[in-house]
Amino acid sequence: MQLNWDDMRTVLALVRCGTLAAAGDDLGVTYTTVARRVTRAEKALSQPLFERHPEGYVPMPLARDLAVAAEGMEREEHQLLRRVTGKDQTLSGRLTLTAPQLLIQAQLAPVLKRFIDLYPEVELVVKASNDLLDLNRREADLAIRISSEPGETLIGRQLTAQKSACFAAPEVAEAAARSPEAPLDWVLYTHHKAPPKVAWAIHPNSRVRARFDDMVALKAAAEAGMGALRMPVFLGRASPALVPLRHLSTMTYAPIWMLTHKDLRQSRKVAALKELLVPWFRKNAAIFTEL
Numbered sequence: 001m002q003l004n005w006d007d008m009r010t011v012l013a014l015v016r017c018g019t020l021a022a023a024g025d026d027l028g029v030t031y032t033t034v035a036r037r038v039t040r041a042e043k044a045l046s047q048p049l050f051e052r053h054p055e056g057y058v059p060m061p062l063a064r065d066l067a068v069a070a071e072g073m074e075r076e077e078h079q080l081l082r083r084v085t086g087k088d089q090t091l092s093g094r095l096t097l098t099a100p101q102l103l104i105q106a107q108l109a110p111v112l113k114r115f116i117d118l119y120p121e122v123e124l125v126v127k128a129s130n131d132l133l134d135l136n137r138r139e140a141d142l143a144i145r146i147s148s149e150p151g152e153t154l155i156g157r158q159l160t161a162q163k164s165a166c167f168a169a170p171e172v173a174e175a176a177a178r179s180p181e182a183p184l185d186w187v188l189y190t191h192h193k194a195p196p197k198v199a200w201a202i203h204p205n206s207r208v209r210a211r212f213d214d215m216v217a218l219k220a221a222a223e224a225g226m227g228a229l230r231m232p233v234f235l236g237r238a239s240p241a242l243v244p245l246r247h248l249s250t251m252t253y254a255p256i257w258m259l260t261h262k263d264l265r266q267s268r269k270v271a272a273l274k275e276l277l278v279p280w281f282r283k284n285a286a287i288f289t290e291l
Contacts, residue, residue: 041066103234146255160282164233172225196230
């Protein structure tokens with residue numbers, strides 16, 4: 001009886017993800033490859049590892065035991081590869097950055113262009129996402145996160161403080177400033193219960209007209225005149241179809257952090273990107289705090 005690492009890693013992914021398709025996405029292979037590897041592992045062990053259901057795969061006790069063992073092997077693999085990467089003093093090869101999509105779109109794309117111009121041998125891979133990618137699992141080498149709690153297991157620094165403000169289409173903003181007693185419509189992010197307190201104090205007739213689970217869609221709704229919204233100052237500055245409600249004060253917002261794993265502190269590629277990001281944020285701090 002013998003299991004290879006690919007099969008064990010696949011069992012781990014399927015235990016974590018629950019479906020062939022999701023496990024395939026996690027591993028970067030097709031769902032048929034996942035199914036084939038699981039079947040091969042079951043034949044090697046002469047017993048089933050999962051219960052097959054239409055909605056997904058349910059792990060049996062042996063599959064969970066294999067997943068625990070594979071998780072330990074995975075940690076060792078990632079630790080070794082991080083150490084190798086951390087000692088790399090070349091300015092070539094792959095460097096993976098994760099950062100929020102809207103931050104890249106609004107501000108960071110020119111900085112990244114500068115980086116690839118300076119270091120043409122580096123293959124920059126950008127994961128534009130708000131998801132908290134796992135730097136321990138080497139899902140990224142360097143992360144830019146908007147967070148009040150950036151993560152205790154990582155090393156990094158705060159790049160800039162942030163403020164948020166209220167924005168709206170010009171006609172909505174003008175009407176709100178002219179007649180505070182009139183109803184003021186709002187569009188909110190799904191998880192926000194109500195308009196900001198600074199707005200309630202001045203506009204007691206505020207009302208929520210719609211909620212969105214995506215900031216791009218939320219911004220588009222405000223630009224169409226559906227109502228006012230709260231968003232980070234940097235994003236409002238990059239939205240020419242919206243204007244700030246200047247009679248409402250700015251509010252504290254989660255700061256922006258730059259984070260990496262401690263094993264990558266000495267990586268020359270990571271250091272080179274940091275050397276561009278830190279002074280850029282220092283020079284442009286007002287973009288994130290002032291209207």
